[in-house]
Amino acid sequence: MKKNQIWIVALLAIVTLLVYFMVQPKKVYEVLKGDTSKMMQKGGSSVVIKYSSEHVDIDTPSSVTITFSSSKDRGVLSVEVYPRQKILKGIKHQTYQFPITSSNQEFKLNLEPFSLKEGRFYINVIASIKGERPKILSIPVEVGDSSKNRVEAPMSKMGKGEQLYIMKAEEEIK
């Protein structure tokens, strides 16, 4: 093969790669949705929380919308929001107060968390009305490969094969 032919082949390869990366479809992630009225939840709270959370790439803000509603027609809905992991940026530990009236029983929060690492992270939400048990929810925010931050604990097996999670005890020998 002549020298100029080699150059042409190399050029074509580079162009092909460039075109491939330019036309590659953008990753489409699902939008996570949840609704405490359809989840197993502790009793004692009239608050229902719904959310949608956009699965995003690294360093891309996720659009998280949280809706709070209550069958109560009076009182104050207090909402505490904070990231479960510090690695989740864009939201701070914050408390919101929403006065409830018979004509205003639904409230909305929009958040834009992001992360510089991949994984499944959570926004902790505690919504309470005085006299009721707080409604607690951890809203997932998925970034890139959401399985990246799973941590497995070391295990051993009992004789017949049952998995054991061994934890050190405080021990006194005498």
Added chain:
Amino acid sequence: MKHYPSFVFVALLLIGCGETSVKVENVESPSTESSSTQSEKSSPTIDNHSAVRLQRSKSITPIQFTNRGGEITSCSIRPSLPSGLKLNNDCSIFGTPTVSQSLKTYTVTGKNAQGEDSATIEIEVVSVDETAIKLKGKITYDSVPVNANGVGLDYAHTTQKSVRGAIVRIVNASGQELGRTTTDAEGYYEFNNLKDITDKVKVQVLSKLKSSNWDFAVKDNTNGDALYVMEGSLASVSKTKSQTRNLNASSGWGGSSYTGTRTAAPFAILDVVYQAIQKVRSADSSIVFPPLNIFWSKNNKSASGAISNGDIGTSYYNGNDTLYILGDENSDTDEYDSGVIAHEWGHYYETKFSRSDNIGGSHGAGELLDIRLAFGEGFGNAISSMIRDNPTYWDSSGVHQANGWSMNLETEFNRDNPGWFSEASIQQILYDIYDSHNDTGDTISYGFKPIHKLLIGKEKNTPAFTSIFTFIKGLKDEHPSDVTAIDNIVAQESIAPITDIYGSGRTNKQEYANPLYDELSTGSEVTIVTNYAVDNYLSERGRTNQLGAYNLLKVEVPSEGDYTITVTQVGSSGNPDPDFYLYRGSSNQPVAVAENPPALSDSVTTHLQAGTYRMAVVVYNQYSGTKYSVKLVKN
């Protein structure tokens, strides 16, 4: 020397040694008597003797060799016996060893006029009886109490509580189990007879309560369902004296966060289960509990997703053989919220031994709830306090577990909307019936046994849906002399005297009031009115567990045969989805279900036995005030 099968008896004698009462193992052969068939003129034929371990300074039961030949007239032994032991002419050994020695082989030679024979014996002399040497100790866990005001955990007042009824085992360095026992009611364990243990061992405590009557274990759903185990260090067991190894499971709390392994958590959960077992056994000591796995993890959080990832939603009973318990720091941990654990265990108990018709879903204390849900959740809170003999129920949460919520089943008056539809009212009634503290309107102190009897009998088999009506009617039937006292307790919750299992005289209290139960029989037609309160509120939120969302019917089937049940809108409004469920007897599984796609009507044809059934009808996608006709037709 001939070898015959030997028959050796091992005798265990109790002796005293110093300050300790110990056992000694002596060995003797059955007899040195010559068989009558043996020729007195034959030479001795002596069997080898098995090894013996003797205790120093303790007189021994004579050691005798089995002789199958002629009578022994003289005997010798090589080498010399341990000091203090002597040899008889018939080769039996007797005396009191005075010096310890390791295992050593001796050869005895028995003679008579016709000849001689030899046999061996191994003798060891120990300073103490090793069968009395123990490995023992106490197992505890860090118990973190709730603050005095019932809100948040109080780590500063952490105490160590006993791990009761848990499996303890000793294992060697390679994990081989060398012994297994169970902690007692004070958390103590003890291993005897360690004489064969030569390895270094460690003590392991399994987060498991197991006997022939129960099998409860705490496991990690985020790590291959592994069983939690706390263990001590690998150390030698003394051959000369007992050893104590006390183990404590640490909370892992570092002052402002969990900095260490939360070893205590599974054992705190297990201790609530231990209390629950004791409570039920106080009513029936022979009861057999179906196995239950309790999954707790520090990763278990209030999120929707994969259970293996810890996204369990909340602490709950799955209706079968599993509890899930929250453990997510700074959000919601439940391992020290004993009321929450006992509540969920109560659902397991109710499901396995009684009957739960609870339809679940989100619910609040002041809400007017479906009677099945109200009773199920009120029962859960009440049995939680019965198990713990503590009317306070708390649930810690938030950053540092410093916040939360609590209620007291004895003092929670002046609540919103008391009544037969309120879980708060029901928990108060049930606890008043149980407890020994008499307060306003409460003069009954039954304890747990009558409640258990009712739950596994009348309540389980009631033809109506389980509710406060079925429970109170059953209780009054079993305690006719206490009817007035029972009515007084119920009246404290603004409930008129209950006289039947269907709540006769009550309506669903919604805008379009239906009787609590309608009655349907063959050929008849019942009209019900949908009640999703104002502007489809409940339907929008999936809150079909509110009072009136379901319409309940008592259904009489006069004779066995094929029947068609139909629910049809009176009119043609919207795109509704009527569904219904038919039940009978002690099962909470429906005998017929109609869950077809949205339409103005839904129906099911099925074969039914004669008898009384119960039916629940719900209409989705339908505004309030729409009428539906319900028909039962024999085909």
